[in-house]
Amino acid sequence: MRFTPKSELEQRCAKLQELLKLRDIDGAVIIQNADLFYFSGTIQRSHLFIPAEGRPVLLVKKSYERAVEESGLENIICLESLREMPAILQSYSHKPLKTLGFELDVLPAVQYLRYQKLFSPVEIVDASSLLRTVRMVKSSYELQILKEAAALHGEVFSMVRETLREGITELELAGLVEAYSRKKGHAGFLRVRGFNQDLVFVHICSGRNIVPSYFDGAVGGKGVGPSFAQGACEKPIAKNEPVLVDYGFVHEGYMVDQTRIFCIGELPGHLSRAQEVALDIMEKMKKAAKPGVASGKIYDLARQAAEESPFGKHFMGFPEPVAFVGHGIGIELDELPVFAHGFETPLEEGMVIA
Template sequence: MKDYPEAGELSKRIQAFQSILQNNNIDGALILQSADIVYFCGTYQNAQLYIPAFGCPVLMVRRSMERIDPTIIPLEVKVFRNSKDIGDILLAKGISESATLGMELDVVPVNIFRRLERIISCSFVDVSQYIKELRMVKSSYEISLLRDSAAMLENVFCSIPGLLKEGISELELAAEIELIARRSGHIGLIRVRGFNQDFYYGSLLAGSNGGVPSYFDGPLGGTGLCPAFPFGVSRHLIGVGEPIMVDYVGTVNGYQVDMSRVFALGYLPDDLLYAQEVAIAIQNTIASHARPGVLWSRLYDMAISMAEEAGLSKYFMGCDEKVKFIGHGIGLELNELPIIGKGINKELQTNMALAIEPKFVFPGRGAVGVENTFIVTPVGLERLSQLTDVEVIV
């Protein structure tokens, strides 16, 4: 179990963000979102973080102060009880009518924003994109946490073949896998940025349930257990010859990795085996071409071309409702930058973390494919898990 990052790690992140604020004539930023507070403070409590363009940031803690160690966090720590206290603290820090204050307007609820608007007299601007771009390049410390999560999740996936048996339900199998994950140190929480993006561990989809489309912005869906949460694992009983797609997120110490594998009892039909081989080939081709300076869209176009050449474009990354990406950044949140997607002409950078997930969805039959988490190095992608990509037949 790792503790707070070293103060120097947090100071570098804060200083990098302050440079962004200075370059964009923003006087300071009020950070409210949990993952962003963890990024700059190394911990999360019921708190709000003010980072000025110049000077020492202040963490305003509502509760619990006794769980904050101000000797470790390289900033000022104050108690606040209500929104007026925040206004008073920011006014003392120089935020007045002529100031420009940044906020994470992609995620801050409107009622909280309106309340702050009434209390703090200044101009507000959105700084969420600056924070997301800062967070997409990982430090060596962050990469070490990703390695911890990958090692845990790889061990969990290695246990799955021993749990498979005909007639077990998806729900029962998921419960057994998730018990092993928790015992292995999985913290359970999957952070996903955005509104109504609830998520739990990941997806386990067998047979026809793997072919059900998703409301979630991903290629896999599933019926879920009830209409109130129609996503993921169901009570479907697993049978011989069905693809069992396990797509789970692993998180230890707050940093997440994403992994998918296909299992089956007895056999898989030849056409699904072929699609699985194509998915692995797409992943490996992307991994061999991805390096700093390569456009995100180029990798996406490469994957689309390979699916078309294989005669499987109809089923690639969804069937009737396809997603427009084949990979995504990952770290404190599941859906970080970069987005390896259509028409996004930005370049890969060293130390980005990304999950590559070529998948094929066959309505009424199921899903196949693969997913691994990689780090962009100066010479290409480094894969965090060495677990075989080939489907496992039990």
């Protein structure tokens, strides 16, 4: 078990404080689990207050003992009632609080209204883009965890190659992959920021079942039914058809995400050629992804390469393609930057892209 070092937390909070000052926001209140883990090192039920100037404080409802054990922050206190928060936050701020930033991209409306009433007349503004900007560039500490996750990820794909056989159902194979992953320390779930983006951590679909579905991805799979219309179903896997394994491995809170194609036998000629085109596009993207290049330019390059091939209309899902070809990844599956048309985020060293 790995606890985030105090120095790492301090650097993250300091970066956020710089952005808060630039936006003239007096402090940020962090509640959502992914952000809470990133900035405090724990997901115990808490509010983390990071003032624009001064020391952060973690206000814990439950469990205080675990929060103290897991977090490297200096100021950790028990919060008996939300009514105490305005006075506590003010005591940790170096100036009167006029504006507070919250994660309005994920905060439920009912809670927003509650906080608005609680902190009145303080203005509540959206700080989610600032939090995501800080998280976008990974530190050497984070990159090491992601490399470890990638190594474990590779072991699971090797297991798929050894386990895949004609007649095994998608569901059976998915179950074996999930069990093997858990033995390797997988957390057993994927964190996704987007609303209604429920995901299993292993998508296995084959042949004609490699179809789009409701969630924001190029393919989805049939799933077990309309209540969860994604991923594996009871279809037996046959020879000479593509078997898609879209899989995220979560290690020490961080995930890597890959999709690979397997086949028992040989793919039909046009599908084999499509695989070659996809690999060629990926290589072009890797060569073009340099510091300073706008993230949207990588998407434009990939789309142009696809349209110059015989498979342009199939790029990123047919007949309903998604409008991106890559995304940041880390604590959440859908982090910044996004490789999509019109996005101008300059790429930086330390960004991790799926």
